[in-house]
Amino acid sequence: MLKLILGVISVGLAASGYAAEPVLDNERVTVWDTTGVMPPAQHDFVAVSLSRKGTAVYGHQGDTPGKTGARTVVVELKDHALAPIANATGYPLAFPRPHVKKLLENDKVIVWDYVWRPRVPTPMHFHDKDALVVYEATGALQSTTPDGKKTVNEYKFGDIRFNKRDRTHTELLLRGHAHAVITELK
Numbered sequence: 001m002l003k004l005i006l007g008v009i010s011v012g013l014a015a016s017g018y019a020a021e022p023v024l025d026n027e028r029v030t031v032w033d034t035t036g037v038m039p040p041a042q043h044d045f046v047a048v049s050l051s052r053k054g055t056a057v058y059g060h061q062g063d064t065p066g067k068t069g070a071r072t073v074v075v076e077l078k079d080h081a082l083a084p085i086a087n088a089t090g091y092p093l094a095f096p097r098p099h100v101k102k103l104l105e106n107d108k109v110i111v112w113d114y115v116w117r118p119r120v121p122t123p124m125h126f127h128d129k130d131a132l133v134v135y136e137a138t139g140a141l142q143s144t145t146p147d148g149k150k151t152v153n154e155y156k157f158g159d160i161r162f163n164k165r166d167r168t169h170t171e172l173l174l175r176g177h178a179h180a181v182i183t184e185l186k
Contacts, residue, residue: 030076043076054113094125116178129184135159139176
């Protein structure tokens with residue numbers, strides 16, 4: 001099982017316009033960071049265009065993701081569904097939440113567009129789904145667990161994170177901006 005999940009994933013683009021190797025590959029997803037058209041996808045996918053903030057499209061196996069000259073994060077969805085987990089925390093689910101916009105939903109994913117507001121913490125919430133996050137701004141978010149443990153995470157435009165489910169916390173924008181397209185995996 002993948003142990004290191006929350007680290008920043010470095011991105012190296014091949015001369016062909018898409019990464020020669022995925023920037024993330026685990027049992028749930030394979031993620032590519034591309035500036036061009038990729039070969040046909042091996043799985044259904046979510047494509048997040050970094051040149052058009054707050055957008056995502058859903059594509060099917062065999063489709064050709066990406067657009068020439070446009071930086072796109074392509075999240076290929078592997079056929080590895082997990083059984084739902086119960087929320088016994090007493091806190092609401094991570095999504096929906098105030099100020100979020102649902103971009104799309106189907107039987108595999110729910111994709112959200114979210115902008116954190118300065119000095120406005122999110123409600124304490126429970127993540128019942130694994131989530132792939134594509135950051136579209138640079139800033140620092142403080143995460144606080146119900147027991148008061150605080151962690152500050154710095155994010156840059158284009159950073160990609162995979163977060164495992166079964167987490168409870170609140171988030172607060174400390175500095176900069178924080179905007180992300182978040183793909184929850186069903």
